[in-house]
Amino acid sequence: MFSKFFEWYEKRHDYARDWLTKNDGEVVGCFCSYAPEELIYAAGHLPVRMLGSHEPQDVTEPHIFGMYCPFCRDVLAQGLKGRFNYMKGIMLAQSCLHLRQSFTSWRNHVPVDYAYYLYMPNKVQTDHARSYLAGELAKFRRSLEEWTGREITDEALREAAEVYNESRRLAHEVYDLRKGPNPALTGLEAMVMVASSFMVDKKEHNAELKRILPELKERRLDRETGARLMIVGSEDDDTEFIRMVESVGATVVTDDHCTGSRYFWNSVEFTNGDILSDIANRYVDRPTCPTKDFETRSRFPHILQLAKDFNVDGVLLIQQKFCDPHECDMPPLKEYLNENGFPTLFLEFDVTVPLGPMRIRVEAFLEMVGEEELF
Amino acid sequence: MAEYKTEPLKSWNKAKELRLKYYKEYQDAHKNGGLRWTGGAWSFDAIPAGLGRDVYNITGEPYGASLAFDKQLSKECMEAAEAKGWARDLCSYMRNYWGSMYLNKYAFGGEYPSPDFCFQDHICCSHGKWYQHVAEYKKIPYFCIDVSVGPYEDLDENRLMFVVNQMHESIEWLEKITGRKYQDDLLIEAVENECRSTSAWAEVCYLNMAKPAPLDEKTMYSLYVHGTLAKHSKEIADFYEELRDEVKYRVDNQIAAVPNERCRLMSDTQPPWGFLKVFRYLENFGAVSIGSLYTFGLIGIWEDKPDGTWGPRTTPMQKGESITTRDQALRILADWNLSKPEWQHFYDPNIKTRMMLQIVKQWGVDGVMLHLNRGCEGLSCGIMENRLGIAEAGVPVMTFEGNMGDEREFDEKRVMARIDSFMETLGIDMLQKAQ
Numbered sequence: 001m002f003s004k005f006f007e008w009y010e011k012r013h014d015y016a017r018d019w020l021t022k023n024d025g026e027v028v029g030c031f032c033s034y035a036p037e038e039l040i041y042a043a044g045h046l047p048v049r050m051l052g053s054h055e056p057q058d059v060t061e062p063h064i065f066g067m068y069c070p071f072c073r074d075v076l077a078q079g080l081k082g083r084f085n086y087m088k089g090i091m092l093a094q095s096c097l098h099l100r101q102s103f104t105s106w107r108n109h110v111p112v113d114y115a116y117y118l119y120m121p122n123k124v125q126t127d128h129a130r131s132y133l134a135g136e137l138a139k140f141r142r143s144l145e146e147w148t149g150r151e152i153t154d155e156a157l158r159e160a161a162e163v164y165n166e167s168r169r170l171a172h173e174v175y176d177l178r179k180g181p182n183p184a185l186t187g188l189e190a191m192v193m194v195a196s197s198f199m200v201d202k203k204e205h206n207a208e209l210k211r212i213l214p215e216l217k218e219r220r221l222d223r224e225t226g227a228r229l230m231i232v233g234s235e236d237d238d239t240e241f242i243r244m245v246e247s248v249g250a251t252v253v254t255d256d257h258c259t260g261s262r263y264f265w266n267s268v269e270f271t272n273g274d275i276l277s278d279i280a281n282r283y284v285d286r287p288t289c290p291t292k293d294f295e296t297r298s299r300f301p302h303i304l305q306l307a308k309d310f311n312v313d314g315v316l317l318i319q320q321k322f323c324d325p326h327e328c329d330m331p332p333l334k335e336y337l338n339e340n341g342f343p344t345l346f347l348e349f350d351v352t353v354p355l356g357p358m359r360i361r362v363e364a365f366l367e368m369v370g371e372e373e374l375f
Numbered sequence: 376m377a378e379y380k381t382e383p384l385k386s387w388n389k390a391k392e393l394r395l396k397y398y399k400e401y402q403d404a405h406k407n408g409g410l411r412w413t414g415g416a417w418s419f420d421a422i423p424a425g426l427g428r429d430v431y432n433i434t435g436e437p438y439g440a441s442l443a444f445d446k447q448l449s450k451e452c453m454e455a456a457e458a459k460g461w462a463r464d465l466c467s468y469m470r471n472y473w474g475s476m477y478l479n480k481y482a483f484g485g486e487y488p489s490p491d492f493c494f495q496d497h498i499c500c501s502h503g504k505w506y507q508h509v510a511e512y513k514k515i516p517y518f519c520i521d522v523s524v525g526p527y528e529d530l531d532e533n534r535l536m537f538v539v540n541q542m543h544e545s546i547e548w549l550e551k552i553t554g555r556k557y558q559d560d561l562l563i564e565a566v567e568n569e570c571r572s573t574s575a576w577a578e579v580c581y582l583n584m585a586k587p588a589p590l591d592e593k594t595m596y597s598l599y600v601h602g603t604l605a606k607h608s609k610e611i612a613d614f615y616e617e618l619r620d621e622v623k624y625r626v627d628n629q630i631a632a633v634p635n636e637r638c639r640l641m642s643d644t645q646p647p648w649g650f651l652k653v654f655r656y657l658e659n660f661g662a663v664s665i666g667s668l669y670t671f672g673l674i675g676i677w678e679d680k681p682d683g684t685w686g687p688r689t690t691p692m693q694k695g696e697s698i699t700t701r702d703q704a705l706r707i708l709a710d711w712n713l714s715k716p717e718w719q720h721f722y723d724p725n726i727k728t729r730m731m732l733q734i735v736k737q738w739g740v741d742g743v744m745l746h747l748n749r750g751c752e753g754l755s756c757g758i759m760e761n762r763l764g765i766a767e768a769g770v771p772v773m774t775f776e777g778n779m780g781d782e783r784e785f786d787e788k789r790v791m792a793r794i795d796s797f798m799e800t801l802g803i804d805m806l807q808k809a810q
């Protein structure tokens with residue numbers, strides 16, 4: 001049922017090249033899930049979220065010092081290896097320091113026509129972030145217009161936001177089908193469903209979701225649900241890992257990842273006012289990355305709510321090696337979840353994860369979770 | 376084979392005295408009903424100054440460095456932080472600081488003096504999170520100003536106002552949490568002092584262009600630190616002006632930091648504090664580290680001059696501007712800080728490379744030593760691109776790995792060996808050998 005999503009995800013470059021032959025826009029690489037894709041989409045381009053390929057590599061060493069996260073180095077490797085040689089534009093919505101370096105090194109060493117650094121606020125917990133971001137979006141809009149000489153009208157922005165909102169609404173519908181005792185899809189399918197939406201024209205992605213939804217609602221998976229797990233943490237599109245977890249008596253039923261629910265959780269709310277302000281508010285209000293989560297730890301209650309709503313038995317805390325933003329949240333998050341009755345297992349990720357040792361740890365955790373359920 | 380005369384710096388004792396006084400005053404603040412706050416070295420310390428003359432702060436980075444200097448205590452702090460589950464690769468100043476808080480040990484004797492509130496700014500990912508944890512652990516209020524609005528060369532009204540608006544908001548917050556009435560005249564005074572101190576520090580560094588260099592970087596570390604403690608204070612501003620005069624005297628009289636100077640180097644990022652002997656080792660080659668973008672621009676404020684050179688930024692007072700309102704003071708404070716050289720690479724390593732090459736040119740630098748500092752994600756950001764840019768410009772450059780605050784990540788023998796081979800490529804023998 002999810003084969004189209006897997007195909008998009010696995011053959012992302014084929015899709016993009018094909019898209020370019022059929023459209024007169026450009027492919028624009030977006031660094032960080034805070035990229036306001038609506039603007040790029042409204043300009044007639046294909047926004048594509050930059051992810052790695054989970055292969056060991058040695059091309060980034062001269063560019064990013066080894067103390068930064070494997071994900072940001074994997075992303076840059078894609079550019080340095082020429083995998084995106086069809087892509088003419090890149091943009092960064094100000095991210096953590098790690099991923100930011102993938103963008104700046106890409107800009108220095110991979111030929112592109114267009115590179116834009118959007119100074120996304122880090123403190124989203126001040127109301128001033130709203131008008132500030134709206135002002136920055138106005139500059140980004142003008143810059144996109146200058147690049148292709150095409151005007152981006154308010155109407156086009158509204159339409160793009162509607163397409164994106166529909167995508168968000170559909171993703172919620174799919175996630176809702178994981179709340180019951182027999183989730184209609186696996187965690188792997190959910191992961192690929194979201195990740196493929198980073199790479200495909202949202203209209204096309206929406207159409208496919210609408211096509212499968214009626215059937216999905218009736219779907220009974222031919223497998224035991226086992227322990228219901230939630231995954232939380234750094235960037236994570238590690239399909240091999242989640243496949244392994246789901247092969248040892250568990251189902252991943254929800255997540256808090258920038259590659260998962262954080263990406264689509266909230267929508268643009270139209271106010272009949274300035275459309276850029278509406279879009280800005282959506283990004284200020286979304287579930288945060290830990291690097292933007294201060295002074296208050298606003299992520300924690302949101303994560304707890306997810307755990308409750310999806311009836312979670314245990315939480316896998318997943319952290320990319322050296323990921324400072326998540327490292328600054330993990331110990332208190334672990335304590336918070338444990339205090340609220342959710343057992344946790346902390347796992348550190350690299351570009352590839354050693355599945356054998358990970359399996360042993362996950363199995364031990366599942367055993368512990370299972371025992372707790374007995375009492 | 377000494378070519379130049381040398382003599383100890385007269386300001387040395389005063390520097391030491393001021394630093395200890397700062398930590399003591401913070402410790403004793405409550406005795407006289409004063410306030411204590413904590414935040415980063417880059418926080419806008421001029422803002423809480425408006426709460427009264429009895430408000431004292433402790434800034435996390437120099438405090439973390441003071442801890443690092445005491446290897447035994449630092450080890451205990453690191454272990455205490457690790458025992459709480461924090462990752463070993465997090466900012467080593469932050470781990471030292473948290474450890475000192477958990478152990479309830481003050482680096483200057485006694486218990487860790489609990490602050491009344493946290494007041495921070497945010498440009499590095501660790502900034503906002505550092506005091507979030509202090510605030511939750513100590514159960515005290517916390518305010519953080521986001522300054523990550525892009526490089527100074529792209530500053531515009533929207534970006535400036537994002538910072539200024541948060542500053543206004545922070546003043547309302549300070550009044551609310553302390554119950555004190557905010558005094559704009561004290562803010563204005565603090566802003567003037569900050570401009571004066573950070574520009575005067577840049578003047579000190581500027582004078583180091585002279586040959587022989589009047590200061591070596593190891594000495595500069597003991598001097599720039601005051602700007603990381605309380606850049607807004609009159610005492611520090613006055614001290615930097617006195618220091619500038621003394622350094623000028625050294626230049627006029629060819630008083631050298633390294634009497635046998637024959638090679639000029641520059642470094643980058645914080646040094647491994649437990650191993651400052653690296654800099655003494657350089658002297659064996661007649662090499663002086665004249666400073667770095669780090670020592671010059673962590674607190675020093677600079678500007679491009681009309682003749683294409685780089686020099687201390689002209690203060691509003693030097694331009695004849697007088698500051699009369701809160702809003703004007705905050706605008707100046709924001710604009711002044713956003714031009715900080717060490718804030719630019721957060722957005723683009725090329726801007727930093729440009730500034731570094733400018734230092735190479737103006738200060739007559741023969742080679743660059745980059746400390747790949749595992750302890751600081753903020754200042755190591757983009758450093759490999761800096762290496763490439765410097766090498767492309769034909770300037771000899773070497774790297775060495777280490778950690779400013781965690782000595783477990785410093786391999787002394789290896790680093791010394793790298794220095795030896797770097798010197799060899801520069802064609803410089805060790806002086807003892809040469810003799």
Ligand code: SF4
Pocket residue numbers: 069071072096097098099234235289320322323324325326
């Ligand atoms: S948030 Fe973490 S995983 Fe994501 S790019 Fe930053 S450092 Fe890497």
Ligand code: SF4
Pocket residue numbers: 436466467468469499500501502750751752753754
């Ligand atoms: S990592 Fe570096 S820049 Fe960031 S808080 Fe620590 S010392 Fe400061």
